[in-house]
Amino acid sequence: MSFDVQAVRADFPILSREVNGKPLVYLDSGASAQKPQVVIDAISYAYSYEYSNVHRGLHYLSNVATEKYESVRGVIAKFLNAGSEDEIVLNSGTTEGINMVAYGWAMPRMEAGDEIVLSIMEHHANIVPWHFLRERQGIVIKWVDVDANGDLDPQKVIDAIGPKTKLVAITHLSNVLGTKVDVKSITQAAHEKGVPVLVDGSQSAVHMPVDVQDLGVDFYAITGHKLYGPSGSGAIYVRKDRMAEMRPFIGGGDMIRDVHRDEVIYNDAPMKFEAGTPGIVQTIGLGVALEYIMSLGMANIAAYEDSLRDYARSKLDGLNWLNVQGQSADKAAIFSFTLQGAAHAHDISTVLDKKGVAVRAGQHCAQPLMEHMGIPATCRASFAMYNTTDDVDALVDALELCHDLFA
Ligand code: PLP
Numbered sequence: 001m002s003f004d005v006q007a008v009r010a011d012f013p014i015l016s017r018e019v020n021g022k023p024l025v026y027l028d029s030g031a032s033a034q035k036p037q038v039v040i041d042a043i044s045y046a047y048s049y050e051y052s053n054v055h056r057g058l059h060y061l062s063n064v065a066t067e068k069y070e071s072v073r074g075v076i077a078k079f080l081n082a083g084s085e086d087e088i089v090l091n092s093g094t095t096e097g098i099n100m101v102a103y104g105w106a107m108p109r110m111e112a113g114d115e116i117v118l119s120i121m122e123h124h125a126n127i128v129p130w131h132f133l134r135e136r137q138g139i140v141i142k143w144v145d146v147d148a149n150g151d152l153d154p155q156k157v158i159d160a161i162g163p164k165t166k167l168v169a170i171t172h173l174s175n176v177l178g179t180k181v182d183v184k185s186i187t188q189a190a191h192e193k194g195v196p197v198l199v200d201g202s203q204s205a206v207h208m209p210v211d212v213q214d215l216g217v218d219f220y221a222i223t224g225h226k227l228y229g230p231s232g233s234g235a236i237y238v239r240k241d242r243m244a245e246m247r248p249f250i251g252g253g254d255m256i257r258d259v260h261r262d263e264v265i266y267n268d269a270p271m272k273f274e275a276g277t278p279g280i281v282q283t284i285g286l287g288v289a290l291e292y293i294m295s296l297g298m299a300n301i302a303a304y305e306d307s308l309r310d311y312a313r314s315k316l317d318g319l320n321w322l323n324v325q326g327q328s329a330d331k332a333a334i335f336s337f338t339l340q341g342a343a344h345a346h347d348i349s350t351v352l353d354k355k356g357v358a359v360r361a362g363q364h365c366a367q368p369l370m371e372h373m374g375i376p377a378t379c380r381a382s383f384a385m386y387n388t389t390d391d392v393d394a395l396v397d398a399l400e401l402c403h404d405l406f407a
Contacts, residue, residue, distance in 0.1 A: 003304040008296065009386050011036040022356025025394045030175050030203065030334055030382025031360050032225045035289070039229060042288040046281045054280055055254055055271075069280050072287035073270075076235045079290045080201075080220060081211040087243065089236050089270040090283055094202045095125040097221035097236030098169070100273060101198055102129035104249040105219075105242065106167055112138030115165045119152050119181070120145050120372045121174040124365040126200045130169065140164070145372060150177035150326035158189040168197045172204035176364045176380065177326025178309075178334030180204070187216045196242060202226055206384070207305055207332045209298040218242045224282065229289035233282035243269045250275040301385045308383050309333035312392045319396070321403055325378055333383035336364070338375060339399075343406035345377040351405060352379070355398035 009015050014034045017024050026034060046068065052061035054069045069090075077085040091097050106116070116130050120143050133139045142160050146152050161168065168190050173180050187197045196218035201210060205222045212220045219242065224233030238246065248255055248266060252275035258265040266272045293301065312333060316324055321340045339348060349361035360380045363370045370376065381395055 003296065003300040003385075005304065005386065005388055009388070011038070011292075012386050013037055013040070015386060019356045019358070020354050022354075023394075025355075025357040025391045027381040027383060027387065027391065027395060028358045028360050029206075029226070029384035029387075030364075030380060032231065033206065033228045033384055034386070035230070035285075036228055036292055038292055039285045039289045043230060043281055043285045046284050051281065053277055065280060068284050068287075069278070072283050072290075073235075075287040075290050076222075076237075079210075079294060080205070080222070080237050081213055082237050083213055083240065086270055087237055087240055089238055089243075089273045090278060091234050091236060091274070092232045092279055092282075093223035093225065093234035094123075094200060094221040094236075095223075097219075097223075097234060098126055098198065098200065099129045100236065100249045101219050101238075101246070102133060104246040104273065106130075106133060106139075107137070108247060110137060110139045110166050113140060113164060115140045115142050115162060117142045117144060117157060117160045117165055117168045117170075119143070119157065119170050121150075121152070121177060121179065121366060121369045122169070122171055123175055123200060123202065124367070125202070126169055126171060126198075127368065139166075143368065146177070146179065146369075149328055150174070150179045150331070151328045152179060152181050154182045154185045154189075157186050161190055161193050161195055165193070165195050168195055169200070170197065171200040171202075172210070173201075173207060173332055174326070174366075174369075175203050175334065175382075176336050176366045176369055176378070177328065178331035178336075179326055179328040180208070180330055180332065183217060184215050187218075191216065203332065203334070208302045212237050212239075224286035224289065227286065227289055228292065229286035230279070230282040232279045233286035235286075238270070238273075246273070248272050248275070252276045254278075296385070305333050305383065305385060308387060308389065308392070311389050312381075312383065312395075315392055315396050319399060319403070321407065322399065325373060325375065333387075334380065335382075336378040336380045338378055339402060339406060341406050343402065345379045347406070348379050348399075348402050351402045352395070352398045355394065355401065357381075357395055357398045359395075 198219035220237040225231035345361035
């Protein structure tokens, strides 16, 4: 395996700092990942020397900024193996992407009683937009549970698709359990029933190679800040035929060709779905982040993270007072846990923080899953390509301290 984690770590300046007098052990990349120097430099350079608004200007800087910004569409298309860069809508992240599909594609097609199929482990970003449609037009959300290991049986999703189902909207990788979902099988079966599939790729695109054409999906949302890029950047892949079916969600400048008193003519897709001044520099930074990932090789990253997962799993399994939620065999290196005894997740994370170990505590924007598991909150250690077995050891040491304090 060709993956030099120390060289990767050296690319991320923040990893060399201390927190609370201890070396930083950053295990919260599932919430937002740190940024490599190339991304920081690209942002700084763009603002220092190449900044202007995009698409509108005729002057030099506007052309440079437009070229840089627009080139990212192609980078994302390559990263996801989309058929064309015209299938990439640039946006501020997954939340915007899914809302765009909810308003632009689903809303005009769904009536009272129509159904959408979701898994119970969706992030709120892939739940709340569908609640809007439930509240406003009476659609029905059908939930598919995970089993005790946190696995999602694709057949259960397929069985939930009925004559009234208009869309399956599903995560590719759970941000709480680390479970990977077989979206390819689900998509094949859904398409046989004439139902499109939207995939929330916020976590999966970070940890495994994604090929939207091979998966066959209709919509695939990604978010830049988890992909080592800037916050406020992202994209959604929309297959060409679905793009043609979608109506614009936000109106304003850039998404139009002509505006008159009593008529508006929209721009061609994908710009038709990109109203207003976009996150110019954020998007440029995302392009650099994705080039950085691709230079390391997503397959190499995934193989390295699998080895880290196996090491972490063996260490955490050795703590018989720790309950890890989500035991899927091929899960990503995302570990949500509780400690036996009364310690609240927030107290645990505070103690870990004192040791320099950053984890997330709470419901992880996945309340229906937490209700399903009957757990009010967990701590979550989410590993990224720059984490090491030393980070696992630091987590285990800090957890042992928690156990001593709270047992
Ligand atoms: N979906 C999943 C699985 C996530 O983990 C997240 C972020 O935590 C989101 C959606 C929302 O992403 P964003 O807030 O960047 O739009």
